[in-house]
Amino acid sequence: MLDSKLVDLLASLSETEYLTSKRLADQNETSDRTVQTRIRDLRKELESHGATIESRPRHGYRLVVQDRERYKAWLQTEQARMRQSIPNSVEERFRYMLARFLQSEECWKLEDLSEELCVSTKTLSTELKQVEFVLGHYDLVLQRKPHYGVRVHGHEFDKRKCCMDYLVQPYYGALDQEGTQAKLTALIGEVLLDVMLRHRVKFSEAAFQNIVFYLYVACMRTREGNIIREARPDQLARVEKMPEYAIARILVQQLREMEVEIEPEPAEQLYIAVYIAGRRILGDEYKLQSNPVVLQDINSLSSLLMNCIQKVYNLNFKDNLNVRVALYNHLATFHIRMTYGIPMPNPILEEIKQNYPFAFAIAQRAMVELERFYGRKISEAETGYFAIILEMALESLKDDIEKKNILLVCMTGKASSRFLAFRFRNEFGVYINRLDVCSMYEFEQYDLSGIDYVFTTVPLHTTAGTPIYEIGNFLDSDDIPQVRKKLEQGSTDFLRTYYRPELFFAHVTGTTRAEVIRELSHRLAQVYPIPEETFCASVLAREELGGTDFGNQVAIPHPEDCFFHENMVCVGILDKPILWSSNTVQLVVMVSIYESTSAQTQKFYQLTSSLLSDQLRVKRIISRREYEHFMKLLLE
Incomplete structure (x- = not known):
């Protein structure tokens, strides 16, 4: 099957004289090597349709038609097909x-x-x-x-990246009726997998597929004479020291043995190496210490991020070894991607934005520092990967399990009460500090001041402020998960110190993002003694660094710096939905968190994230516009 390039070459060939590859290359404005590759492809097409290409050393190539009618009919069919395409x-x-x-x-x-x-x-x-x-x-x-x-x-490398993003399927696959692309990518995948396993290189599935496509594009570009022959000496010297360069050389050698045409040029191998280095998953065995320049860059970037997060959000992750290692390993591959402009798709970006909105907001702000360092924009896909690390960091800030003082109220005899207490200690011992047992008659005089929860097998009529939950006489299988959930979650009364009725605004009239932020800042200033203009300007400045709308009709704006010596959350429901930065928004939760490391604040993040990512609950909040209804949905 012909393409436009083969048609041009066929038109250049003569039946009466031999033409050299150089002359054909000049006529087709390409290289001798490309002409030779196309001659081979064209001969394969012609030989099954009554013609061939004859080659003669030092003379060149000549078209030979053996079956004129058959050749003419085939050529007309091909020309008609190309017109239709x-x-x-x-x-x-x-x-x-x-x-x-x-x-x-x-x-x-x-x-x-x-x-x-x-x-x-x-x-x-x-x-x-x-x-x-x-x-x-x-x-x-x-x-x-x-x-x-x-x-x-x-640069050829930039052209290949463009091909991968826009043209892999239509460019190299539209005329691929024989399934060449599928066969070639499968072959490349087999070779790459073999090299990965032998050299203990790990990729995610998405990264593996992406490298296969890069190698496929590199092969197709090589066939067309588009080869990367030059790299800056400093780049080559730096990459040659990386373990991925040796892996790239082996990979190219094995691909060439399988007739996958990639030139063994040092520059070609350099970019394959940085593609591998920028996509691999690093384990503990990976050593960056051999490259002090890279090590210094990674340490500088890590400090840049940590300092920004501490300054803006009052979060200190510097002493958390697990977070530092995760961030360090991610920055090692991220630095390579940013240095060489290698894109990194993120198939779970929307899920990250919806499920971890606070972590994504923190990552979004931190990326501003990295953009200044690299002098280029950082994609949301990359931001999402940092958000995952920051979500892990936020989880790690939780205190140890908070043990509770529990009172069991039973109507039955002492033996049954002891058995129920035994079941409680056996099932929930990790959550229990003190466990007391009393009868329903003793409960009326019981001092509840030191009790966190009361679990009872009989109905109790009391106005006590301690949470009371009814359970079965023998703590059956339906009770256990409910009790565990209560003990894990702990009391949620503290949420009313974050979400206050005086900061719940059921009707916000602003019709633009800036108007909404100014209106909420003004209303907040009427409740809190804050510098209204300065606070508003800080929130707007944060928005300019990247929108805080993450889908589901919700935006979570916040200032760049802490303005309060306590945690503050302001909720506004817009009269009409507006376009925020890239999403439609009607529920706005403006936050300014002062104490970010406490267990209560982490619980606030978890419950708020769960609420704002739940489409049904958000719709109900917007529909009812009531503070108590909002709090009820928050605790569901």
Whole structure:
């Protein structure tokens, strides 16, 4: 099956004279090597349709037609098929032009592309702006040369990244009727897996697939004569010291043995090495100490993040070894990705944003410091990975299990009471500090001042403030998970010190993000003695660093710095939903947490995150607009 490049080559061949590969390369504006590769592909097509390409040393190539009718019929069929495959939508033309520009460094005249695509040059010129916009994200530029046309200028590695994101399937797969792409990627995957296992390199499934696609694109680009031949000497010297460079060399060698065409150029192997280094999962056996420059960068980045989080959120993770190791290992691969511009997809980004909104907000703010360090934007996908580490850090801040003083109230005899007490200690001993037992008659005179929970087998009519829960006489299987949940969760009365009725605003009239923040800041200032303008400016400044809307109609704005010497949460329900930064928002929870390390604050984070990620409960809050209803849903 022909593509446009093979059609051009076939048109260049002669039946009457031999043409050298150099002459054919000049006519097709490509390299000798590429011509030789295409000759091989074209000969394979022709030989089953009544023709072939004859080669003669020092003379070149000549088209030989053996069965004129058969050849003519096949050529007409191929030409008709290619006419039918002309892109006819804006999206198809976008990918077609992107593919054309990336295939080679030759210039393309708009007039020729216009004729090829059957659209006006005016239309094509307009659509070309989208191509130029996309190329710009990969540090690629469209160069316009008068009388010659347009061509893409930039590094081959950047072109490959663009191909992977936009063109892998349509560019190399649209004409892949024989399943070449599927076969080749499967072969590459087998070789890569073998190398991984032998050298104990670990990847996530998504990272593994991404590297397979990079190697596939590298192979296809090599076939077209697009090879990475140069790297900066300092880059090569640095990467050659990395263990991944040796792995890349072995990988290229094994791929070439399987006829996967990747040149063993040092620069080619360099970028395969950094792709592996930027995607692998690091274990304890990985040593960065061999590269003091990288080690210094990682330590600097780690301190930058820790200091920012402590300054802005009053959270100190510096003494937590597990968090530091996790952050260090992640930064080691992240630093490579940022240095070489390697993208990292995040298949669970939306789940992270919805389930860990506070951790994502912290990560989003911390990324500002890293953006200043690298001088480039950090994607939400990368931010999501840091949020996972920070969620682990927040979990680690919990105090040891808080043991409770429990009173069991029973109506039955002492033997049954002792058995129930034994069951309690056996099932929940880790949560129990003191366990007392009394009868329902003794309960009326019992001093509950030191009791955290009362569990009773009989109904009790009392106005005591201590939480009271009814259970069965023998603590059956239905009671156990309910009691454990109560003991794990502990008392939630403290939540009313965070969520206060005077800071619950059922009707907020603002119609833009800035208006809503100003309105809530003004209402807050009427309750708290705060510098209203300064506080509002701090919240707006934080929003400029990255929106705090994470889906589900919720936004969680907060100031850059602490303004209170206590924890403060302000809830506002908008009269009408508005576009915040990238999502529609109607419920706004403005927070300013002073004491971030206490067990109660972590419980606040957990319960609030659970509430705000629950679509049904959020809808009910917006519908009822009542403080007590909000608190009831918070504790569900």
